[in-house]
Amino acid sequence: MKKHIFIIDDDPISTIILKKNLELIAVFKGIETFNNGKDAFNFLEKEYQKEDKYIIFLDLNMPEMNGWEFLDKVKHVISSHNTTIYVLTSSINKADMEKTTQFSLIEKYISKPIDKKILIEIKEKYKL
Template identity: 40%
Template sequence: MERASFCDEVLVYTNGKEAIDALTLLMQTGPLTAIPDIIFLDLNMPIMDGWGFLDEFILIKPQKAIVIYIVTSSVSSADRKRALGYSETVKDYVIKPISPIRMNEIFEKYKKEEAQ
C-alpha cells in the first residue's frame, strides 16, 4: 500500500479484538478523518477471527462508510458464500497472496468509485 502511495497511514492489528477495540475508540474520540476508509480483513486471526470482527463491526455502526475487503487464504466456497451475507459491508473476497497488480486494481477501483 505504501509503495502504491495509496494512503498516508497504514494501521496494522494482530487480531480482530485489537482491531475492533481500536476502531471503536477512534469513532468515540477521533475526528472522522482518523477512521479508516478501507479495511483489509484476514479471516484467520487469533483471539477474534475475521467473522467475529465483522459481527462486531456491524454492531458499532460506523459514522462513515468503510469499505472492507476480506483477504484470506481460504478458497472455501462456504467462506465465500458466507462473505456474501455481509454484502452491505464487504466489498470483495480476495485470495492471498495479493500481487502488486491485484492491489493496484483494488485501489484503482476504490478511487473510481469514490470519485462518483
C-alpha cells in the same frame, strides 16, 4: 476527510508484504496494522469517525477474535457508507466465500497473496 487503511492479520509475513505493496504503489503512509480482530475492534469502537474513510484488509483465521467474529461485532459500530472491507485470506473454503455475501461491508473476497493489480484498482477507486 481523513483516510485510513487497516490490515487485520495475525501473520506478520502477510502483513509486511501487503504493507510494502501498498507503499510501492504510493498509497499514503497511514497504514494501521492489527494482529487480531479484537484489537482492531477495540480501536474502531473508540476512534471511528463517520466523516473519515476506512479501507480494511481482513484475514479470517486469527486468534482471540477471528474475521467472522470481528465482522459480527463491528457492523454495529461502523457504516458501509464510509467503510469498505476486503477479506484477504488463505482460505479457499467455498462456504467462507459464500458467507461474505451476508455482509454489506465486504467489497470483495481475495485469496492471498493479493495481486498488485487489485491494489492499484483499490487505490484508484478510493483515491488513496
